[in-house]
Amino acid sequence: MHHATYPSYRDLFAGVPKPFAYVDLDRLDTNVQKVLDYSGDKSIRVASKSIRSVSMLRHILDQSPRFVGLMCFTAEEAVFLSTQGFDDLLIAYPTWEPTHIQQVAERVRAGCQISLMVDSLDHITHIKRIAQSEGVQLPLCIDLDMSTSPYNALHFGVWRSSIRSADQISALVQAIQSSNHLILDGLMGYEAQIAGVTDASPGSTLMNSIKRHLKARSLPVVAQRRAALVAAVLAAGGQPRVVNGGGTGSLKTSSADPSVTEVTAGSAFYAPGLFTQYKDYDYSPAAGFVLEVVRQPSQDIFTCLGGGYIASGDAGPDRLPQPYLPQGATLMPFEGAGEVQTPIHYRGPEALTLGSPIFMRHAKAGELCEHFNELILIRDGEIVDRVKTYRGEGCCFL
Ligand SMILES: Cc1ncc(COP(=O)(O)O)c(C=O)c1O
Known part of the structure; x- marks a missing residue:
């Protein structure tokens, strides 16, 4: 790999008008290999929000058959990517705007695999109405709350889904299955408090050890809850095609969870500042x-x-x-x-x-x-x- 020194980078880019952005492909490909190694034998969904370039997404997906599809950040983006030839697109956050759901419906009608994220009966009812009027069957993914509450005092994780019990998820599965216009495609349980929290930041020894301690406590709770929710979905007759978990900062632990069928990675590829501050992961600034x-x-x-x-x-x-x-x-x-x-x-x-x-x-x-x-x-x-x-x-x- 080309050694990243000031004189070498300066000479390499001499004559290129500044400011500009660059990607070092040798380093990016090293990160691709790291992601594959850290994820055991699991499939990997690439988080497009962390790439934001069609060519770079293609470059990454082409490197291994274990890269199975994309985790998109909006419906419009998923529709755009589907017109660029990408398939198996999971929109990771809820979509409410009816025109965007209609656009997804059009692409699904054309044969593309695009899943919409839900975490409530309101989401399901709203999408069902649009799917009915569009005359299509829309694939849905249920977002599971993976945040934990260490010492019953803290909210450790993100404020996203409210779905954390078997009863709650069974009700959602039944609502989906009772409609001919919806299909349960997947489950997603993203443990943000492990994947997205740095624990080896320079000059923060005390905070790093507190965060590592909280992460270690959170891990078994996440694994148990995700397994219990998957079991509840199966018991309710659901057959999710994917159970997605994790991110760049949790690839090892998320892929070790038997209830997960695929992990997500995005930040790992460019490896920006925050994502080279994890004790258990060694990505190369690309x-x-x-x-x-x-x-x-x-x-x-x-x-x-x-x-x-x-x-x-x-x-x-x-x-x-x-x-x-x-x-x-x-x-x-x-x-x-x-x-x-x-x-x-x-x-x-x-x-x-x-x-x-x-x-x-x-x-x-x-x-x-x-x-x-x-x-x-x-x-x-x-x-x-x-x-x-x-x-x-x-x-x-x-
Ligand atoms: C649902 C979900 N999964 C996974 C990730 C991880 O993405 P990355 O690997 O780019 O950090 C995120 C990041 O915010 C996310 O929201």
Whole structure:
């Protein structure tokens, strides 16, 4: 693999107008192999929200028959991807907008496999009405609540589904089965508190050990609840085609759960800042963006144009992008990464001047692509291609 050093990356991209985003294919392919290794023999669904480029999705899916389909983030996106030739699309979050459900219905009528997510009778009734008027049978996936309550004091996980008991899920299965216009296609139980919570963040020794402890306590609860809910679905006569679980930060434990038929991975491929802060996973930084130094307000401060690409979520300092190369470059504490400029502190061996590139990493994966129309692909120390992001296709899904 090409060694990622400041001089090598600087020379490799010399002449490319900044800012731009890139993907290092050698590293991405290493991450693909890691995902396959971490997931045992399970099938893997690729989380498209963490890729946001049709070409990159194809590149990943082509690497192994164990990549079975995509986990989409909106119905419009799933419809778009189905017109691009992708199939087996699971929309991971509920859709309410009737026109979007109708568009899914059209694609399903045309023979595409697209599943809509539900977690309530209201969702089911709403989709049933549209499926009836469209004259199709729509596949549904039930979202299971995998959050836990350590010491009966905390909510450890995300606020999504309310489905956590056998009685609740049986009622949903019966409602689906009582309609000729619906079919139970899958179950999904995403343990966000394990998959999405870093536990090896630099400078956070105490928090890291608290998070590891909470994760370890949560694991058996997740496995038991997921197994009990799958059993309840089978007892109610449901025959789900897939039971999906996990994400990049839980591939080993999710794939060890016998009730799971497939795991999800997305962030692992680009391996942004937050996803290289897990004790049990070792992904290689494969994507980044490059800013240009346009001012030098002080001896060790190099101010770049733009760069304020803040990641979503509980927005603390860990949502900021971070300088990657040259090594030792840091953001300034009171300015961070800004809408129009990002000052970088650097005192080191590389001679930075106006026009020098600063290589940055986004904290999350796919959000990077919302700021760029294309990704410059490198392999073996050379630029080998340029591919469009969703934005470059003119698509803004969410
Ligand atoms: C339902 C669901 N599954 C899996 C994931 C994991 O995605 P990734 O592997 O990109 O972190 C997410 C991320 O938010 C999710 O919402």
